[in-house]
Amino acid sequence: MPDAVPPATVPPASPAFHTTDWHAIPHEEAAGRLGVSTAGLTPEQAQARLAEHGPNALPETAGRSPLTRLMAQFNSALIYFLLAGAAAALVLGHHVDAGVIIAVVLVNALVGFVQEGRAEQALRAIRDMISPHANVVRASRRQSVEARELVPGDLVLLEAGDRVPADTRLFRARGMLIDEAILTGESVAAAKNEAPAARDAALGDRHSMAFSGTTVAAGQGAGFVVSTGPHTQIGRIGRLIADVEPLATPLLRQVDAFARRFTWLAIASAAALFLFAVAVRGYGWTDALMAVVALAVGAVPEGLPAVITITLAIGVRRMASRNAVIRRLPAVETLGATSVICSDKTGTLTRNEMTARRLVVAAEGGPGEIAVSGIGYDPDGGLNWSGAARGDPAEVAAALLRCGLLCNDAHLHTENGVWRAEGDPMEGALVALAVKAGLNPALERGAFAREDEIPFDAAYRFMASLNRGLQGEALVFVKGAPEELLKLSGSPGGGVWEAALARAAAQGERVLGFAMKRLAGAPKRLAFDDVREGFDFLGLIGFIDPPRPEAIAAIAECRSAGIAVKMITGDHAATAGAIACQLGLAATPEVATGVEVDAASDGNLVELARRTDVFARTSPENKLRIVRALQSTGAVVAMTGDGVNDAPSLKQADVGIAMGHKGTEAAKQAAEVVLLDDNFASIVAAVKEGRTVYDNIRKMIAWTLPTNGGEVLAVVGAILFGLAMPMSAAQILWINLATSATLGLALAFEPTEPGIMQRPPRPARAGLLTRFMLWRVVFVSLLFTLAAFAIYGQAVWRGQEMEMARTMVVNTLVVMEIFYLFNVRFLHMTSITWRAALGTPAVLLALAAIVAAQLAFTYLPVMQAVFDTRPVALLDGVLIVAVGVALMIVLELEKALLRRLGLFAASDM
Incomplete structure (x- = not known):
């Protein structure tokens, strides 16, 4: 290998050089700072540096036992x-x-x-991305070493298919393309060359660097290792993940706060009641203790936690049918609380399929613009003039289309009715474009057989192919950076082409230029001398990764639901802004770059994050800071991602959503949700399911607490007024267990209420009990208590024994719970409709089960012996059902009155 840099005379400055902007200095200077040459390190130098810098591996974290x-x-x-x-x-x-x-x-x-170990799994997944072996030159000899033995200064050789083993400053790159999607999120491979990049270049623009964990897609190169292990870009991301503290979900925070308050209230109430019963009412210690136990049994909603867990599990199943796999159960509910969705662009909001959108061709009267219909790689579409017609657009653009098809290595094929591209995405789009124009790729490539080619290289920014013409003439087709091809063509058009380029860039398009020339003779090999000048410039083609149609509809639904959507991407600002306009993120989306995020203080970033619609050219640290800034405003943030660079922000977000198709294992391990179809619309569908789950949990709480409250007040009232207990402790326990296992569980299967996505997100710091819920607990508890004492009193007044009176009270409370269930199924609308009356299969099954249980409780001799019950007469049964109907009417009137008076906001209901 010829020396590309002089022998080193300067020892490496350890460890400060880990912070050097290696991408921005000439590779000769980099070699000097590292103290190396193209002869590589000697074994002794490698061992010394390994001892100094440690292995090229991410550190293991000490987990809890x-x-x-x-x-x-x-x-x-x-x-x-x-x-x-x-x-x-x-x-x-x-x-x-x-x-x-x-x-x-x-x-x-x-x-x-x-x-518990999800963070450790994410770190392990990142560690697994470091290549196990590397090809290096040491002491002028090529050899393969374990990647963990690499040290700063090692000369690494890279070829297509290799995984880059450490952060490397390239000093040679030939046709080199590196897939950096895990770090930047961009699906198009990055072209590399050895020239220094701008000092403030974003990660995706550092063309002189190869980063650990990325994959060489094409070409070959060589470079010097500048960072290893934790000092690499992927290592920095690992540290960010380790530093992120896990957050409690809104539901868990609410349940925990509710449980603490409820526990202390129950203890205080029980103690006060015990003292009152003994000191004032003269109860014996044993009787007072049994009364307090009855109070505790009535107060504790034994089945609620289990039913909440079951409701979340049902939500998991429903979301799986919507292509959202839940890895952590509480994430179901957190999705429903989401107020901001930070979404990646490529493949999530867009199709991840480049599409030729616009042609600018040389025509009579100057360049003409042709619009292309159709999206993705599906060749269904056509060509139409954007302005005045100048003939058949396919004929006018024939030379341009043929150049794009022949100077091209991609192929299209169908998979289960879906068109796929094999090869570079933009080349795949060119093949689809040719078919739209009526060309047959196989026939064209057969007629214009390729003799030789010059592969694309970032050093000269074009690809050239030598093809045999129909009459045997030699044709050279070139495609690449428009400014380079305009130079090869002598810059024709007097600035017209440059103006067309500026228009396309302003609309976020990636643009390729195309040119051709005929050679006097037919060379056996295509040399650079053949492509230096003399070309006819054929035109420009603008490409875009089109938005998913379903994503546009989903974003509109988010806006109606009060959910802000922010695009965070590694793409260029103009491209991201143009896509944001097409998606409808905003009429004029505000765009900020990673450089602006870096420059903002934590305080200023909060306002920047709040008002910005699109963040472009972002780093992992940028994404993490943006999520934290949004959370500081009280927002519940959902974050999507697929690369290692997304893992820290996925873990920081209230709910991290990883892509199932293109997502890395590190992203999936850091996330709570994995999308099977990588589709933004599936996120919105999951949010809808999450809101349904939370609605059902609130319905269960709104049903459970008042019914338990009625039992508690009945016990308290009996003690306060010196009355006999209207129910025994065993009967109270029967009511709680029988109804929660049937009626309470039925609420977990409730379908989505109409208009659920027209409501604003609930406040993240809101308590589990809203003002309306507190009102319902008090109001319904009093109704249950009054009904219990009324039934008990009339039974005693009629001369019934206490056991019969208690049996009637238990049945009355159960019937009231049945009718209250039908009322609470619709908190935002009336329950007196055919839909409500017919119920759902789960409700009807629960109703049948509780009726059968109560008949057994009342009439079965075994149950009578256990619970001390008596058979209820038919007329008494009619009276009990009438009480339930009256409760339903009162609560429906109350619901209508509250809505009309506007005493409670929609978020309180």
Whole structure:
């Protein structure tokens, strides 16, 4: 290998050179700072530097022991709350009930234990992306070494298909394209050359660097390792992931706060009631204790945590049918609370299929513009003049179209009815364009056989092919950077082509230029001397990765739901802004770059993040700061991503959403949700399902707490007024268990209410009990209590024994819970409709189960013996059902009155 740099005389400046802008200095200077030449390091130098810098591997993080992680799952007020309910059941001798509660606690702990190590898994996934072996030159000899043994200064050889083993400053690049999607998110491979890049260049524009973990897509090159292990770009991302603290979801925060307050309130109330019963009412210690236990049993919603878990699990199943796989159960509900979605562009909002959108061709009277219809690689479409017609557009553009097809290595094929491109995405778009114009790629390539080619190289920024013409003449076709091809053609047009280029760039298009010339003779090989001048400039073709049609509709739905959508991409600002306009993010989207994010202080970034629609040319640190800035405003942020560069922000977001098709394992491990179809519309569908899940959880709470409240007030009222207990503790426990296992569970299967995506997102810091919910708890609890004492009083007044009166009270409360269930199924609209009356299969099944259970409770001798019940007469049964109907009417009137008076906002309902 010839020396590309002089022998080194300067020892490496360790460890400060890890912060050097290697991409911005000449490779000769880089070699001097590293103290190396193209002879490579000697084995002794390599060993010394390995001892100094450590292995080229990401550091292992010390995780907690399994026992510590398991015990941490029980450190929660909610868990203490559940265990208190189990203790109450044990005191009453209901071991089955206690076992169910303890089982719920253990299942929740097991789920948390399994999910605890997600951050460590994400770091391991990143570590696995470092290449296991590398080809290097040491002591003038090529050899293969383990990647972990690479050191700064090592000379690395890279070829197509290789994974780059460490951050490398290139000193030679020949036709080199590197897929950097894991770091930049861009699907088009980055062209590399050895010239210095701008010092402030974004990561995707550092053409003189090859970064660890990326893949060489084409060509070959060589360079000097400048950063290893944790100092690489991928290592920096690993540190960012490790520094991100996991966030509690809105539901878990609300449940935890509710559980703490409820636990202290229950303890205080029980203690006060116990003292009152003993000191004022003269209860014996045993009787007072049993009354307090009855109060605890009535207050504790034993089945609520289990039903919440089941509701979330049902949401997981529903979302899976919408192509969203949930990796962490609470993420179901967090999606429903989302107020900001930060989305990647390529493949999520767009099709990730380059499409030729515009042709500018040389024609009579000057360049003419031709619009191309159709999207993606599907060759269904056509060509039409944008201005005045100048003949058949396909004929006028024939030379341009043929050049694009012949100077091209891509092929199209169909897979299950979907068109795919093999090769470069822009070349695939050129093949699709040729078919739209009526050309047959196989016939054209056969008629104009290729003899030789000069592959694309970033050094000269074009590709050339030598083809045999129909009469045997030699034709040279060239495609590449328009400014380079205009030079080869003598800059024709007097600035007209430059103006067309500026218009295309302003609309976010990637533009290629095309030219051709005929050679006097037919050379066997195509040399650079053949492509230096004398070309006829054929025209320009503008490409764009078109928006997904369903993404446009989904963004409109987000706007109606009060959800802000922000695009965060590694693409150029003009391209991102143009796509944002087409997607409808805003009429005139505000665009900021990663440079502006870097320059903003944390305080200023909050306002920048709030008002900006598109962030372009962003780094992993930029994305992380943007998410944190949005969260500081109280927003619940959903973040999408697919690359290693997205992993820190995916973990930081309230809900991270990774792409299933193109997503890296590191992104999937850091996220809570994985999209199977990489489609933004699936995110919005998941948000809708999340809102439905939260609605159903609120319905269960709105149904459970008032019914339990009625039982509690009945116990409290009996003690305060010195009355007999209208129900025994065992009967209260029966009501709670029987109804929560049937009626409460039915609410988990409720379908989406109409208009759910026309509501604004609920506030992230809102409590579990809104003002309307608190009103409902008090109002319905009082209705239940009054009904219980009314039925009990009239039964006693008629001379019924206490056991019969209590049986009627239990049945009355169950019937009221049935009718209240039908009322609470629709919190935002009336429940007196055919749809509400017919119910759902889950509601009808629950209704049949609870009716059968209550008939057994009332009439089955075994149940009568256990719960001390008596058979209820037919007329008493009619009276009990009438109480339920009256409750339904009162609550529907209350709902209508509250809506008319506007006492509660939509978010409170």
